[in-house]
Structure formats: C-alpha cells, structure tokens
Amino acid sequence: MKKKQLATTIKKIILGCSLLMMVSVMEGCANMHMSTSVGVGMSFGPYGPSVRPVMNVGVYSGGRW
Amino acid sequence: MQKKSLLFLFVTLMLWACKPVQYPAITESPTEDYRYHEFVWHELGTANMTRASQFYSDLFGWEISEVSRADRDYRIITNNGKPIGGIIRIANGQKNQWVGVLSVEDATAKMNDATTNGANALVGTTSIPGRGTMAIMKDGQGAVYGIMHSQSGDPPRSRNENEWLWMELWSDNVDESVQHYQHTFGYEITEREDDGKPYWVMTTDDVPAMGVTKNPAENMTTQWIPYIKVSDPAAMAGRVRALGGDVILQPRDDIRNGTVAVVTDQDGAIFCLQKWDQ
Incomplete structure (x- = not known):
C-alpha cells in the first residue's frame, strides 16, 4: 500500500516538474522578441563604429545650444 | 476525469507559456502626450550585454535589468527608477553603438517617408508588445536612427543629471x-x-x-x-x-x-x- 502511494507521489512530482520544464522551454514561443526582431537587424556594417575616432578640433564645436 | 483535468491544466499552462513577452513602456506611467520628431528613447546595440551593463551602471549609476526570462538579450535601463533606454544584443564582431529613437505618429508612414528621402530600413516596422511600433533606419549618409510610436505616450523632456x-x-x-x-x-x-x-x-x-x-x-x-x-x-x-x-x-x-x-x-x-x- 505504501509502495503504491509512493509511486503515485513520484508520478505526480515528475508530471509537475515536466510541466514546469515545458513552460520554461516554451515561454515566449509564439511571439516576437526585441533581440531577434530588432537586434539582429541592427547591423552597422563598414560605416559603423569600427575604429578609434580621431577628432579634428578645428571642426568640432558640438554640444547642446 | 483526472486525465481530463490534467489535459486542461496542460493546455492552460502551454497557452500561458506562449503569451507574448511584454516589454516595458518608455514612460514611467502613461502620458498620452507625444513629442513627435524629438528623440525620446535610446537603445545601445552591443555584442556583450554583461560588459556594457556593468560599464554604464558603474559610470552613471543606471539600473540595468532583464525584462523577461524569455528574452535575455534585451535589458531595460532606468535612472532613479525612470526608464531611459535599453540595451539590445547585436551580432558578434560589431562594436557598440547608441541608436536614438525619434517619436513619430505613424511608424510605417514615416518609414516610407524616410525611404523616399534616401534612407534604408534596417529593421522594418515592428510591433513591440507593451511598447509600441518601431523601425530602425539608416539615412543616405549611413547614420542609424530609430522611429517609434509609443503606446504609452512619450516621456517628458528631462533636465536630470545622467540622462x-x-x-x-x-x-x-x-x-x-x-x-x-x-x-x-x-x-x-x-x-x-x-x-x-x-x-x-x-x-x-x-x-x-x-x-x-x-x-x-x-x-x-x-x-x-x-x-x-x-x-x-x-x-x-x-x-x-x-x-x-x-x-x-x-x-x-x-x-x-x-x-x-x-x-x-x-x-x-x-x-x-x-x-x-x-
């Protein structure tokens, strides 16, 4: 009798854990993500920041006016 | 009966699991006020989320945190509890870049206007749950900027330090x-x-x-x-x-x-x- 109860309890625990794992794995499965929908598209390419900038102070006078 | 209950529970959990990730709005609370054509938000593109987060939180005291377990590649930046920007993962091999986001009334219409005037859409109009609709543009000279219609309105202009x-x-x-x-x-x-x-x-x-x-x-x-x-x-x-x-x-x-x-x-x-x- 006790063995049967133990087996049932173990089954319930396994089922519960399986559900939680599936929820964890599938969370957000059907929706867009910022990182995949936007981030991967932000490719700055050869014209993006790729070198250490060298400032020409004869040109620069920036900042808020 | 027990099997039916378990099946119901299973289906319910799966539907819950597949709910869209809700991203934080760009305002602390809904403003319903718009500052069209002003920069109202900033996103840092980085291939190294951890290092960038550490740098900016150490420098400005910003709080930087993940928004969801389902998207570990996006983080929200707050300054004294106020959302001021985001950090988003980009492909390895690229250096970091800040991208300013302009408020617009209609992201799709403005994206089309921008392309007519020589820009390319790096990312076409995308609906972000909880946030609004945005697109990422590259102008004819190569400068990258975003456009967004925020569903919560735009944040008021800031005069705060570290913003x-x-x-x-x-x-x-x-x-x-x-x-x-x-x-x-x-x-x-x-x-x-x-x-x-x-x-x-x-x-x-x-x-x-x-x-x-x-x-x-x-x-x-x-x-x-x-x-x-x-x-x-x-x-x-x-x-x-x-x-x-x-x-x-x-x-x-x-x-x-x-x-x-x-x-x-x-x-x-x-x-x-x-x-x-x-």
Missing part, C-alpha cells in the same frame, strides 16, 4: 543630411556659428530637437552622437577611462568653455558628456 541632453549628427555631407531630416520630419533649420565653426540646429514646434555639424571624426563616417548631462565632464571622462572606456576628447577651454568631453565605452560606442546649466 539624455542632446543628439547631434556628425555628417560628412551636411546639406544632404539636413535635407533628409527636413524633408522627412519637417524640421526648421537654424544655422549658428561658434568660433567660425558652423552648426545647424533642427527645431520642431519651436523646440530645438537636435544639432548637425560637419563630421569632426576624421576616420569615421556620418553618425548620430548622444549627449548625456553631467556636472563635471572632466571627472566623468576620468571615470570612463578607469572603467576601460576611451577618452577621445578631453574638455578644452576653446571648445564650449570646457563643458564637453567625447568618450567611448569599452566596445567603441561614442557618446559625449556635457555640463549644461540651463
């Missing part, structure tokens, strides 16, 4: 740049001059929204540069260096009376630190 103060376009071709933004967003342009150096201010509804200057970086092409308000640019530049960033231009008396420093984070994103007393 966004200004956006400036460093352009290899000022005429073409100004034309793109003027034709797309309808800005009025005012030309100024400081010590013989020309500067263009773009205003919308009489509000100075951004500046344009000839590109002072000799080895970089056109790009938008964000300015962050600080009380002591020299001290902050020192902190940038101590945290592993780079100081491109120390404050100098002959440039805006020593109120501006140009720096980069450890992975190359340029930004400026400016003291601003108004």
Whole structure:
C-alpha cells in the first residue's frame, strides 16, 4: 500500500516538474522578441563604429545650444 | 476525469507559456502626450550585454535589468527608477553603438517617408508588445536612427543629471543630411556659428530637437552622437577611462568653455558628456 502511494507521489512530482520544464522551454514561443526582431537587424556594417575616432578640433564645436 | 483535468491544466499552462513577452513602456506611467520628431528613447546595440551593463551602471549609476526570462538579450535601463533606454544584443564582431529613437505618429508612414528621402530600413516596422511600433533606419549618409510610436505616450523632456541632453549628427555631407531630416520630419533649420565653426540646429514646434555639424571624426563616417548631462565632464571622462572606456576628447577651454568631453565605452560606442546649466 505504501509502495503504491509512493509511486503515485513520484508520478505526480515528475508530471509537475515536466510541466514546469515545458513552460520554461516554451515561454515566449509564439511571439516576437526585441533581440531577434530588432537586434539582429541592427547591423552597422563598414560605416559603423569600427575604429578609434580621431577628432579634428578645428571642426568640432558640438554640444547642446 | 483526472486525465481530463490534467489535459486542461496542460493546455492552460502551454497557452500561458506562449503569451507574448511584454516589454516595458518608455514612460514611467502613461502620458498620452507625444513629442513627435524629438528623440525620446535610446537603445545601445552591443555584442556583450554583461560588459556594457556593468560599464554604464558603474559610470552613471543606471539600473540595468532583464525584462523577461524569455528574452535575455534585451535589458531595460532606468535612472532613479525612470526608464531611459535599453540595451539590445547585436551580432558578434560589431562594436557598440547608441541608436536614438525619434517619436513619430505613424511608424510605417514615416518609414516610407524616410525611404523616399534616401534612407534604408534596417529593421522594418515592428510591433513591440507593451511598447509600441518601431523601425530602425539608416539615412543616405549611413547614420542609424530609430522611429517609434509609443503606446504609452512619450516621456517628458528631462533636465536630470545622467540622462539624455542632446543628439547631434556628425555628417560628412551636411546639406544632404539636413535635407533628409527636413524633408522627412519637417524640421526648421537654424544655422549658428561658434568660433567660425558652423552648426545647424533642427527645431520642431519651436523646440530645438537636435544639432548637425560637419563630421569632426576624421576616420569615421556620418553618425548620430548622444549627449548625456553631467556636472563635471572632466571627472566623468576620468571615470570612463578607469572603467576601460576611451577618452577621445578631453574638455578644452576653446571648445564650449570646457563643458564637453567625447568618450567611448569599452566596445567603441561614442557618446559625449556635457555640463549644461540651463
């Protein structure tokens, strides 16, 4: 009798854990993500920041006016 | 009966699991107020989320946290609890870059206007649950910017320290740049001059929204540069260096009376630190 109860309890625990794992794995499965929908598209390419900038102070006078 | 209950539970959990990730709004609370054609949000693109988060939280005291277990590649930046920007993972091999986001009434219509005026859509109009609709554009000179219609309205203008103060376009071709933004967003342009150096201010509804200057970086092409308000640019530049960033231009008396420093984070994103007393 006790063995049967133990087996049932173990089954319930396994089922519960399986559900939680599936929820964890599938969370957000059907929706867009910022990182995949936007981030991967932000490719700055050869014209993006790729070198250490060298400032020409004869040109620069920036900042808020 | 028990099997039916379990099946119901299973289906319910699966539906719950597949609910869309809700991203934080760009405002603390809904404002229903819009500042169209002003920069209202900033995203840092980085291949190294952890390092970037550490750098900016150490430098400005920003709080940076994940928004969902389902998207570990996006983080929200808050300053004293107020959302001010995001950090988003980009592909490995690219250096960091800040991307300013302009408020627009209709993201799709404005994306089409921008492409008509010479821009490319790096990311077409995308609906972000909880946030609104946005697109990422690259203008004809190569400068990247975002456009967004926020579903919660836009945040009010900030005068707080360690927050966004200004956006400036460093352009290899000022005429073409100004034309793109003027034709797309309808800005009025005012030309100024400081010590013989020309500067263009773009205003919308009489509000100075951004500046344009000839590109002072000799080895970089056109790009938008964000300015962050600080009380002591020299001290902050020192902190940038101590945290592993780079100081491109120390404050100098002959440039805006020593109120501006140009720096980069450890992975190359340029930004400026400016003291601003108004």
